[in-house]
Amino acid sequence: MAQLFRLDSSSGVPFYRQIIDQVLLAVADGRLKVGAQLPTVRQLAVDLSVNLNTVAKAYREMEIRGIVQTQQGTGTFIAARASGGRAREKRKAVSDLLDRFIANAEAHGVPIEDLVEALVERAENARRRTT
Amino acid sequence: MAQLFRLDSSSGVPFYRQIIDQVLLAVADGRLKVGAQLPTVRQLAVDLSVNLNTVAKAYREMEIRGIVQTQQGTGTFIAARASGGRAREKRKAVSDLLDRFIANAEAHGVPIEDLVEALVERAENARRRTT
């Protein structure tokens, strides 16, 4: 498999947060499926050349947020989505996210058409991967 | 002028870096032209509700990188050699924004297809509004 994690030390984003983001991305676009095992904290720490505690912190936060399930002695796995959320709540979540996203994009001077184009492309890649 | 700068305190990216990024993007897409004056350090600090030193740090780093020219007592201005690699920067900006957006959505259990649908709808509304 292609390298799943890569850190950008020049971005200013904390490592543990980058790890979380990349797990979420991988889940969103199908590279990581429910039940898949993540690298062990020690292995990933070596791969990324960061400290064991940094990886552990990322895993712990993902555990709390329900993104993964950890079993001491066994490993860390992508959790079955607690997507029991009702349709109404989901719609509101999407709306709120979009508000922030578009506002952010506008602050960066990115036209909305570019966003649509890029997002559609990502979605297609994800679909291709899951079928 | 529309709000040129906006900070995202939840992104984990340092404020001073966000300021630099947004100046670069504004230059890249023409909202800031060579010779344009940036807000004063004090004014921007008030606008963004951050400390004077944080803005000063951003300006100082941009000065060093040749993005702006500062004149004590006068102001801070976009330097002549500031513009370069606009298409590349824009593409990276879109990509970074998307990464965060999708990861964020996934964290909320929102599938990527829903995002496409909602975003397309917004884009159509926006187009209808501007024509």
Added chain:
DNA sequence: CCTATTGTACTAGTAGTCTAGTACAATGGC
């Protein structure tokens, strides 16, 4: 010259991130 406005410089303190090292706890395979 005087004053307001601009950027600059410095100290001090708080909070968060990351590293380093060590030890403990639970699981699975033998």
Added chain:
DNA sequence: GCCATTGTACTAGACTACTAGTACAATAGG
């Protein structure tokens, strides 16, 4: 039972980002 492997927990220290407050330096304009 034994032991390797997994995640967890803790302390200590270095470093960075940010805030807060103060003072200084250069410029523009009356």
